Amino acid sequence: xxxxxxxxxxxAFFVSVEQALNPALKGKPVVVGGKPDRRGVVAAASYEAxxxxxxxxxxxxxxSRFCPQATFLxxxxxxxxxxxxKFMAILTDFxxxxxxIGLDEAFLDVTGFESIYGSIDQMAGIIRQQIxxxxxxxASVGIASCKVVAKVASEKSKxxxxxxxxxxxxxxxxxxxxIAELPGVGKKTEQKLKGLGIRTIGNLAITPLNTxxxxxxxxxxxxxxxxxxxxxRKVEPPGAAxxxxxxxxxxxxxxxxxxxxxxxxxxxxxxxxxxxQRDKQARCINLKLRYADFTTITRSHTLKQTTxxxxxxxxxxxxxxxxxxxxxRQLVRLIGIGVSSLTEPxxxxxxxxxSAQRLEQLNRAVDRIRKKYGFTAIQTGRTLQLKDLFPNDKxxxxxxxPDLSL
Ligand code: DCP
Ligand code: CA
Numbered sequence: 001x002x003x004x005x006x007x008x009x010x011x012a013f014f015v016s017v018e019q020a021l022n023p024a025l026k027g028k029p030v031v032v033g034g035k036p037d038r039r040g041v042v043a044a045a046s047y048e049a050x051x052x053x054x055x056x057x058x059x060x061x062x063x064s065r066f067c068p069q070a071t072f073l074x075x076x077x078x079x080x081x082x083x084x085x086k087f088m089a090i091l092t093d094f095x096x097x098x099x100x101i102g103l104d105e106a107f108l109d110v111t112g113f114e115s116i117y118g119s120i121d122q123m124a125g126i127i128r129q130q131i132x133x134x135x136x137x138x139a140s141v142g143i144a145s146c147k148v149v150a151k152v153a154s155e156k157s158k159x160x161x162x163x164x165x166x167x168x169x170x171x172x173x174x175x176x177x178x179i180a181e182l183p184g185v186g187k188k189t190e191q192k193l194k195g196l197g198i199r200t201i202g203n204l205a206i207t208p209l210n211t212x213x214x215x216x217x218x219x220x221x222x223x224x225x226x227x228x229x230x231x232x233r234k235v236e237p238p239g240a241a242x243x244x245x246x247x248x249x250x251x252x253x254x255x256x257x258x259x260x261x262x263x264x265x266x267x268x269x270x271x272x273x274x275x276x277q278r279d280k281q282a283r284c285i286n287l288k289l290r291y292a293d294f295t296t297i298t299r300s301h302t303l304k305q306t307t308x309x310x311x312x313x314x315x316x317x318x319x320x321x322x323x324x325x326x327x328x329r330q331l332v333r334l335i336g337i338g339v340s341s342l343t344e345p346x347x348x349x350x351x352x353x354x355s356a357q358r359l360e361q362l363n364r365a366v367d368r369i370r371k372k373y374g375f376t377a378i379q380t381g382r383t384l385q386l387k388d389l390f391p392n393d394k395x396x397x398x399x400x401x402p403d404l405s406l
Pocket of ligand 1: 009010011012013014015042043044045056057104158159368
């Protein structure tokens with residue numbers, strides 16, 4: 001049975017939340033990211049500001065030159081998180097098959113729901129109205145038979161739009177669009193494809209698979225399928241994880257502290273990214289070690305305050321590791337780090353010290369870049385050392401444990 005999938009994405013999210021709180025800002029060029037005399041970049045720009053060429057990632061100082069009359073706001077992450085929770089709660093009322101992506105985006109599988117709402121198009125209309133009424137925000141919607149086409153359709157419908165692609169029209173809808181508009185094509189891939197004379201998604205769809213595999217490796221095959229509107233990926237509700245952990249076995253048992261620390265740091269970043277993707281915080285940090293003789297130990301520490309930062313996970317893991325290494329002098333075969341006692345994020349974060357908030361925002365920014373360019377696009381000094389230990393590609397290091405999730 002052909003599926004019907006909705007992709008929904010809030011317009012100019014951070015800015016729109018500010019405009020809903022202060023209606024005097026509506027219809028005006030507004031930027032969230034900070035005052036232009038501060039170093040930093042635009043996090044979100046209203047569509048009125050975009051008309052002046054402003055966009056996310058642009059230095060604030062450049063933004064203020066292009067559009068001096070814009071209102072520049074510091075913004076408040078807890079406010080956006082709060083709005084995000086309300087947004088997701090509205091969506092849950094419409095379908096249990098909900099997959100949130102970040103704070104302001106989600107997929108819904110609504111196959112068969114026509115009979116309840118008349119049509120999926122009408123259903124999406126009701127969802128958009130409700131979001132507007134309850135949150136004062138505009139959402140754009142794409143409807144299609146698979147995730148990739150629904151996502152591109154919502155992007156095309158922006159702002160405040162709705163675009164449904166009928167079954168059978170996926171390929172003709174995608175074909176004229178520039179390759180950069182296909183999810184999964186980042187800057188590097190775009191350049192490579194252009195080098196091969198491939199400019200549109202349609203060009204990509206008819207390029208022989210072998211050519212793509214030769215130039216792009218395994219991701220060539222995936223992109224070829226997506227360009228042809230073939231995307232079997234399911235809408236996956238996140239599920240209530242009780243704990244999140246990552247572990248790996250070393251190729252050769254080791255007692256080398258810097259290798260152990262580098263691996264721990266990398267695994268902590270993986271756990272942190274997963275935790276933030278689920279929008280959860282953790283109270284308990286757990287370290288696991290297996291020694292050369294296969295005895296396995298776990299050591300745990302309970303934090304005073306819940307966290308979702310890579311740094312807190314690593315720092316606690318490192319203390320547990322140092323203690324364990326002092327107590328046992330054997331070579332290490334496997335190392336793992338995990339978090340448990342998961343809770344909803346604390347809402348009073350803005351009352352804490354600003355450095356905690358900055359760290360939170362830094363981690364979120366790193367997550368976004370990694371989502372776009374691959375996990376190893378950003379590395380810390382500590383994990384760089386892993387280059388000598390494990391092979392890596394854009395998705396991360398190839399560790400001995402092929403499936404890093406437990
Ligand atoms: N964000 C950020 N830094 C970026 C990109 C995004 O802080 N480089 C934040 C601010 C955005 C929010 O994430 O409001 C959602 O990102 P989107 O890419 O969905 O962008 P917007 O919602 O702002 O605009 P659009 O209407 O294009 O979806
Ligand atoms: Ca958005």
